[in-house]
Amino acid sequence: MTDVTQFDSIIDRYERSEESLLAILQDFQREFHYVPEEGIRRLSEVMEVPESKIYAMGTFYKALSLTPRGRHTIKVCTGTACHLKGAPQILETLERELEVKRNGTTTDGEFTLECVNCVGACAMAPLTVIDEEYHGQTRSSKIMDIVKKRAES
Amino acid sequence: MEKISVKIDGRTFEAAKDQCILEVAHENGIYIPSLCYNSEVASSGGSCRVCLVEAHQGGRMRLVTSCNYPVRKGLEVKTDTPLVHRIRRGVLELLMARVPDSEAIREMAAAEGPTDVRFRLDEGEYDRYKCIACALCTNVCADVVGVFAIGMVNRGADKKPDTPYGKPSDVCIGCGACAYACPTGAITMKEKDGVRRIWGRDFDMVTCSVCGTPYIPQAQVDWIVRTTGKDRSFFDKCPDHR
Numbered sequence: 378m379t380d381v382t383q384f385d386s387i388i389d390r391y392e393r394s395e396e397s398l399l400a401i402l403q404d405f406q407r408e409f410h411y412v413p414e415e416g417i418r419r420l421s422e423v424m425e426v427p428e429s430k431i432y433a434m435g436t437f438y439k440a441l442s443l444t445p446r447g448r449h450t451i452k453v454c455t456g457t458a459c460h461l462k463g464a465p466q467i468l469e470t471l472e473r474e475l476e477v478k479r480n481g482t483t484t485d486g487e488f489t490l491e492c493v494n495c496v497g498a499c500a501m502a503p504l505t506v507i508d509e510e511y512h513g514q515t516r517s518s519k520i521m522d523i524v525k526k527r528a529e530s
Numbered sequence: 531m532e533k534i535s536v537k538i539d540g541r542t543f544e545a546a547k548d549q550c551i552l553e554v555a556h557e558n559g560i561y562i563p564s565l566c567y568n569s570e571v572a573s574s575g576g577s578c579r580v581c582l583v584e585a586h587q588g589g590r591m592r593l594v595t596s597c598n599y600p601v602r603k604g605l606e607v608k609t610d611t612p613l614v615h616r617i618r619r620g621v622l623e624l625l626m627a628r629v630p631d632s633e634a635i636r637e638m639a640a641a642e643g644p645t646d647v648r649f650r651l652d653e654g655e656y657d658r659y660k661c662i663a664c665a666l667c668t669n670v671c672a673d674v675v676g677v678f679a680i681g682m683v684n685r686g687a688d689k690k691p692d693t694p695y696g697k698p699s700d701v702c703i704g705c706g707a708c709a710y711a712c713p714t715g716a717i718t719m720k721e722k723d724g725v726r727r728i729w730g731r732d733f734d735m736v737t738c739s740v741c742g743t744p745y746i747p748q749a750q751v752d753w754i755v756r757t758t759g760k761d762r763s764f765f766d767k768c769p770d771h772r
C-alpha cells in the first residue's frame with residue numbers, strides 16, 4: 378500500500394484542520410478495515426500535523442485499529458449478564474470454529490473476533506453483535522449459522 | 531502584573547494572579563512534592579497527584595493539585611495537615627506499586643513514611659519500567675523542543691510515551707530533553723564512542739574542537755541551524771570552550 382491517492386481521495390473530502398483528523402481516521406478504518414501506517418504518514422504530511430499526534434489518536438480510540446481487521450466484526454458481549462447466560466460458550470465455539478483467538482482476525486481476513494463488556498442490552502443476553510447487528514438470546518449453534526451466512530455474503 | 535496575597539500554612543505571601551500554588555510555595559521555601567510538573571513546560575502537571583494540598587476558599591475546602599491550581603484572592607492553602615499527608619502517602623504508595631523500580635519515587639515515599647506497598651502488580655502483567663505515564667516527556671518534546679517525536683500512546687494501564695509504531699523516529703533530534711525532564715528516570719539515553727542512543731535511534735555526536743568531547747547530536751545542530759538560522763560554526767566548540 379504505497380499509493381497515496383487512495384488516502385488523498387478520503388482526506389480531500391475534509392477541511393484542512395485538526396478537527397477533521399478523527400473523522401478521516403474513521404473513514405480509513407471503514408475503507409481499509411484498519412488504519413494503515415502509510416495512511417497516518419500521508420495524513421500527517423497533508424495536514425501538517427505531527428505523525429506522533431495522529432498515531433497517538435490511532436492507539437487511543439477503540440474504534441480504530443492499527444492492524445488489519447476482518448471484513449466482518451463479531452463482538453461477543455462478556456458483560457456480567459451475558460457471561461451468566463452463556464457468553465463463554467459462544468466465545469469458545471467461535472474461537473474453535475473460526476480458528477481465531479479473541480481480539481484476533483482469521484487468516485482469510487474475513488472475521489475479527491472481539492469481546493465487549495456490556496453493550497447495555499442485558500435483557501437480550503447473551504448478546505453477540507455481528508457487523509452492528511444485534512443478535513440476542515442465541516445459542517452458539519445459531520451464531521455459527523449467522524456467521525457462516527456472513528462469510529458467503 | 532496583578533499582585534494578590536495568598537495564605538499558605540498560616541503565612542501570607544504576595545503572588546502573581548494565576549500563578550500556581552506550587553510555585554508560590556516553592557518560591558517561599560515551602561515544600562510540596564511534585565513529579566509531573568515543570569515550570570518551564572506550560573502544559574505539564576496535573577497527572578501524578580503527589581502535589582495535592584488543601585485549598586480553602588469561601589468556607590469550602592477542596593483537595594487540589596497545587597501544580598495547576600491558580601492562586602486567587604482570598605485563597606488559603608494548607609500543605610501540612612493530617613489529611614494532606616494521608617492522601618499523599620496513598621498516592622505515593624500507588625505510584626510505588628506501579629513502578630517499583632523507581633528510586634525517585636521510593637525516596638519521595640520514604641520521606642512520607644511508606645517504604646513498602648500493600649498492592650502488587652500481577653507477575654508479568656506489565657512491562658512499564660519506571661514510567662508513571664505523566665506525559666511530561668511528550669509535553670517537553672512538543673512544547674519546548676517543538677519536534678513532536680514522541681506522544682502518549684494507548685490508554686488506561688497501557689498508556690506510555692513512544693514514537694509512532696515504536697520505530698526509530700526520523701524527526702527526533704536526539705536532544706535528550708525528554709530523558710532530562712522525566713521525574714523517574716524512565717527514558718534510557720546511552721552514549722558511547724561519540725554515538726548517542728535514544729528511542730531506538732543512534733545519533734552521531736558533534737565533537738568539541740577544543741576538548742574533544744562529543745557534546746551535541748549532529749541532528750540537533752541541524753535542527754537549531756534550520757529553525758533559528760544560527761551559524762553552524764557556533765557548534766564547533768562546546769559551551770565550556772566558546
Ligand code: SF4
Nearest residue numbers: 661662664665667712
Ligand atoms: S517516561 Fe518519564 S516523563 Fe515520560 S511519561 Fe513516563 S514518567 Fe513521565
Ligand code: FES
Nearest residue numbers: 454456459496498
Ligand atoms: S452484559 Fe451483555 S449486554 Fe449487558
Ligand code: FES
Nearest residue numbers: 576577578579597
Ligand atoms: S506535580 Fe502536580 S499533579 Fe504531578
